[in-house]
Amino acid sequence: MRFAVLGSGSQGNGTLISSEDTHVLVDCGFSLRETERRLTRLGLSAAQLSAVLVTHEHADHVHGVELLARRHGVPVYMSQGTERGLRKPVPVRTHVRCGDVLEIGALRIEVVAVAHDAMEPTQYVFSDGKRRFGLLTDLGSHCARVRDHYQGLDALMIESNHCRDMLARGHYPYFLKQRVGGDWGHLNNHQAAGLVEQLGWQNLQHLVLAHLSSKNNLPQLARQCFVDTLGCDADWLQVADQDSGLDWRHIA
Ligand SMILES: [Zn+2]
Numbered sequence: 010m011r012f013a014v015l016g017s018g019s020q021g022n023g024t025l026i027s028s029e030d031t032h033v034l035v036d037c038g039f040s041l042r043e044t045e046r047r048l049t050r051l052g053l054s055a056a057q058l059s060a061v062l063v064t065h066e067h068a069d070h071v072h073g074v075e076l077l078a079r080r081h082g083v084p085v086y087m088s089q090g091t092e093r094g095l096r097k098p099v100p101v102r103t104h105v106r107c108g109d110v111l112e113i114g115a116l117r118i119e120v121v122a123v124a125h126d127a128m129e130p131t132q133y134v135f136s137d138g139k140r141r142f143g144l145l146t147d148l149g150s151h152c153a154r155v156r157d158h159y160q161g162l163d164a165l166m167i168e169s170n171h172c173r174d175m176l177a178r179g180h181y182p183y184f185l186k187q188r189v190g191g192d193w194g195h196l197n198n199h200q201a202a203g204l205v206e207q208l209g210w211q212n213l214q215h216l217v218l219a220h221l222s223s224k225n226n227l228p229q230l231a232r233q234c235f236v237d238t239l240g241c242d243a244d245w246l247q248v249a250d251q252d253s254g255l256d257w258r259h260i261a
């Protein structure tokens with residue numbers, strides 16, 4: 010199994026997970042042209058995608074989904090709540106629900122509900138039968154059910170959205186600070202590092218920090234927070250950024 014990132018952040022998200030000939034894209038927050046460009050960079054075309062799984066209806070996750078489905082016939086998976094929350098209808102192949110286990114080609118996918126200010130947001134854990142990769146972004150807090158799903162992973166990509174202090178001191182209006190920093194917003198660096206510490210990280214082959222805010226965070230602050238919390242090597246941590254995403258990472 011391997012994964013790569015088209016881009017990560019509030020301007021657009023897309024994560025690829027592949028095993029054999031199965032290529033699943035999670036979210037498509039870029040225009041179709043930009044998505045195609047970024048897929049090409051990773052050696053794939055839109056026509057090769059087995060499915061696009063949508064986490065929730067926010068624009069940075071759904072912007073390109075409709076055209077990807079209509080132009081390339083890529084099957085779309087999302088919750089009914091997410092579909093209801095869309096501004097523009099998307100042809101949905103399959104509705105997912107928290108607790109479902111999807112089988113798409115060579116991948117088995119656990120659907121996990123998270124706390125985020127969307128209609129019915131879901132995140133996903135992937136398995137090829139041997140290894141497990143967890144993707145966890147866009148959540149303001151976590152419960153025991155979420156932690157159960159993300160135990161015993163071989164690779165994890167987790168949101169480290171903002172620095173608490175930068176958000177507090179920054180220029181966002183009060184309501185937005187409350188939203189981003191609240192239980193239904195986004196994980197800050199400390200919360201994300203604390204969660205990884207709780208889950209255990211010694212067996213992770215890859216730990217990728219994602220969905221970093223361009224206004225309320227800095228990659229070096231996020232990294233340092235994880236280094237301080239986990240005692241891990243700074244060079245071992247990886248950051249998926251907005252423009253370049255992350256090149257393929259193999260999970261052996
Ligand atoms: Zn987002």
Ligand SMILES: [Zn+2]
Nearest residue numbers: 065067125147
């Ligand atoms: Zn969101």
